[in-house]
Structures are given as structure tokens and as C-alpha cells.
Amino acid sequence: MITTSPSEFLHAFAALAPRPGAAATARAAFMVAPAEFALAAESARDNRYMDMDTSVDALEALAQHDALAQALRADLPVITFPGDPATPDAVFPNNVFATAPGRLIVGRMRHPVRRREAERADIRAFFGEVLGYDEVDLSGCDGLVAELTGSLVIDRARGVGYCGLSERCDMAGAQAMHQAFELQLTYCFELAEAEYHTNVLLTLLAGRAAIIAADGFRDPAAAQAIAAAYADRAIWLTPAQKQAFAGNAITLSDERVWMSAGAAAALTDAQREALAGYGFALGTVALDEIEKAGGSLRCCVGEIY
Template sequence: MITTSPTDFLEAYAALAPLPEAAATARAAFLVAPAEFALAEESARDNRYMDMNLTVNPLKALAQHGALAQALRADVPVITFPGNPATPDAVFPNNVFATAPGRLIVGRMRHPVRQREAERSDIRAFFGEVLGYDEIDLSGCDGLVAELTGSLIIDRARGVGYCGLSERCDMAGAQAMHKAFDLRLTYCFELAETEYHTNVVLTLLASRAVIIAADGFRDPAAAQAIAHAYGDRAIWLTPAQKQAFAGNAITLSDDRVWMSACAAAALTDEQREALSGYGFAIGAVGLGEIEKAGGSLRCCVGEIY
């Protein structure tokens, strides 16, 4: 079922029992290292978190990325694929490649500079030939845009998707992802005009709580409905905290949420206490150089289910 109604979503959600064998968090993660890291003008057209006037230090970005991979290994095995100088801002693989059990999904990116990332044969071969995953390739599908887990936040324990519609994902893309991820329910809503991806305004914490920025949604009722689905176990972000990427976080285990050092520093003591009450410690990694490209920690992490 795909719905755009908050009322219909809550009714359908209430009728869903958790999937008995579904894991709420990934069993491993993969990253793509920066190579000659630079900002892409195409991406900046609809990513308001980017500032093309900033200069970047490629070596610092590489060092921060390596520290991220090392930190995440505390929770799951981490694989880092080498970067490609032909795609110098390709450090956000979760928009292009994503998995469900036994399946690799390849997204349909909006901008040509990102579409080139989907052509990587080594990543496809790793999942297909090494892990034996079936491949669902949306990258060549005309008439849709589907930037995977940038646009679609998934409750893996319930098979529920939260899809923010924007320039980076249209309704046709949402329908294709609903099928590719074999979801039981997808709630589609429009993001605010200034937003490009759902994963900067919404984080799902191991299928039991959320971090959410209400101003990232065109209709505040959509944000309220999502929070209500999780028993109002929600960390509500201010616009400044959202801008610091506090909404771009990820859980790779049942007891820790990872975010950038900038994001973690933006949280209040009350928000930290709430996360602790929900059962989550905070893991933080400095990613200031990478964040100049308009994404943060969650964007860097591809999940392997």
C-alpha cells in the first residue's frame, strides 16, 4: 500500500505487526572513499546545504572519511570502495546503491554527475558475484527519479517506507522503490521546497524512535503522523540543528546512533537525555570537510542487509 494521507498511513501502520525475522539495523555497511574530493555544481542546483563559494581540502576529506569507517567498525563490519576521480563528490553511495535481503537496488539519480556513479561495475560485482544478490536496476528507467535511501527512510522491522517527494524523488520513483524494497506500506509526503532529501530531515532509530525536523516537511501533519506512529518517541530539531545535519544520522546497532560531530554538538542536553532514555548512546565523527558537499554521516553510509 502507498498512501499520501496521514490518516490513512496511521490506520494502515496500526494494523501492521513487526516482521518476525526482519532486522531493524544492517548487518554490515559500505562506503565510497573520496578521490580528489570536490564540489559538484550540478548537485548544488537543488541542494541548499551546499555553498559553492567554499573551498575544500581533499586530503582532509579523505582523513575524515577514513576515521568514519574506523569508528563505524565498532558496530558492524565496514567495506570501503575506492573513490573515482571522475566523480569527485561521490562520497554519498546510499543514494545510488542500497540493499534489502538478497537484493541490490541501483537508484535513478537526477543529475548526470550522480548518474555516473551507478555505472560502477565493481560495486555491482561485489554484491552480485561475491554476495550472490539479485540486482534491481532503476538507473536506466526513464520517467522517474529515485534516489534510494536519501529519499526513502525505511523501517526495516516493519517493512514501512517514508518517502519525501522532491526534485530527487517523484511519485513514479516512490512506486518503483516500494516494489524494489518489497515494502508493505509506503507513506509519501512532499518535502519543504528548500529540501532535497528526506534523510536530512528524518532519522529512524532502530525502528523504535525518530529524529525529525518539522520544517523539512511541506505539511507539518506528515511529520506529526510519523512521530505519532512511534509513540511520540521523537527528537524534534530546530532549523539550526537541521542545518547542522542533526537529522542526518543512522543506527547500525540497537543501542547507538551515529552522527557528525557538528550534529552532535548542536543537540541540547534534554535531547541527549531523551536519546539515552530511548536506549541510544551517541557516536560522533568529525566530517566538516565532507559536509561542505551538502551531506553528512548518514549520506556516507550504505547499508548491507
């Protein structure tokens, strides 16, 4: 079921049948290292978090990315694919490649500079030939935009997707992803005019709670409905905290939430205490150089289910 109604979503959410054995968090993760890291002017056209007037340090970005991969290995295995100088800002693979049990899903990116990433034969071969995953390829589908887990935040345990509609994902893309991930329920809502990806505004914490930046939703009722689905176990972010990427976080185990050091520094003591009360330690890594490209920690991590 796909719905755009807050009340219909909450009614359907309450009636969901359990998914026995469905994991709330991934069994492994993959990343793509920066190579000759640079900012893409195409992506900046609709990514308010990028600043094309900022200089970047490619070596520092590479060091921060490597430190992130090493840190995340405390929770699960992490595979890092080499970067490609032809796609110098391709450090956010979760928008292009994503998985569901037994399936690799390849997204349909809005900008041509990002579509080149979907052509990587080595990543496709790893999932297809090494892991034996079936491939669901949306990259060649005309008439839709579907930037995977950038636009679609998924409650994996329940099979529920939260899809923010913007220039990076339209309704046709939402429908294609609903089928590709074999979701039980997808709640679609429009993002605020200046926003591009849902995963900057919303983090689901292993299906138990949420981090939400309400100002990123065009209709505040959409954010309230998501919080209500999780019994109001929600960390509400200010616009400044959202800008610091505190909404771009991820749980890779049932006991820890990861976000960038800058994002964590923006949290209040009360928010940190709330996270602890929900059962989550806070893991952080400095990513300020990579964040210049308009994404943060969650964007760097592809999940393997």
C-alpha cells in the same frame, strides 16, 4: 500499500502484520572513499546545504572519511570501495546503491553527474558475484527519479518506507522503490520547497523512535503522523539543528546512533537525555570537510541487509 494521507498511513501502520526475523539494523555497511574530492555544481542547483563558494581540502576529507569507517567498525563490518576521480563528489553512495535481503537496488539519480556513479561495475560485481544478490536496476528507467535511501527512510523491521517527494524523487520513483525494497507500506509526503532529501530531515532509531526536523516537511501533519506512529518518541530539531545535519544520523546497532560531531554539538542536553532514555548512546565523528558537499554521516553509509 502506498499512501499520501496522514490518517490513512496511521491506520495502515497500526494494522501491519509483524515481519518475523526482520532486522531493524544492517548486518554490514559499505562506503566510497573520496578521490580528488570536489563539489559538483550540478548537485548544488537543488541542494541548499552546499556552498559552492567554499574551498575544500581533499586530503582532510579523505582523512575524515577513513576515521568514520574506522569508528563505525565498532558496531558492524565496514567495506570501503575506492573513490573515482571521474566522480569527485561521490562520497554519498546510499543515494545510488542500497540493499534489501538478497537484493542490490541501483537508483535513478536526477543529475547526470551522479548517474555516472551507478555505472560502477566493481560495486555491482561485489554484490552480484561475491554476495550473490539479485540486482534491481532503476538507473536506466526513464520517467522517474528515485534517489534511494536519501529520499526514502525505511523502518526495516516493519517494512515501512517514508518517502519525501522533491526534485530528487517523484511519485513514480516512490512506487518503484516500494516494489524494489518489497515494503509493506510507504508513506509519501512533499518536502518543503527548499529541501532535497528526506534523510536530512528524518532518522529512524532502530524502529523505536525518530529524529525529526518538522520544518523540512511541506505539511506539518506529515511530521506529526510519523511521530505518532512511534508513540511520540521523537527528538524534534530546530531549523539550525537541521542545518547542522542533526537529522542526518543512522543506527547501525540497537544501542547507538551515529551523527557528525557538528550535528551532535548542536543538540541540547535534553535531547541527549532523550536519546539515552530511548536506549541509544551517541557516536560522533568530525565530518565538517565532507559536509561541505551537502550531506553528512548518514549519506556516507550504505547499509547491507
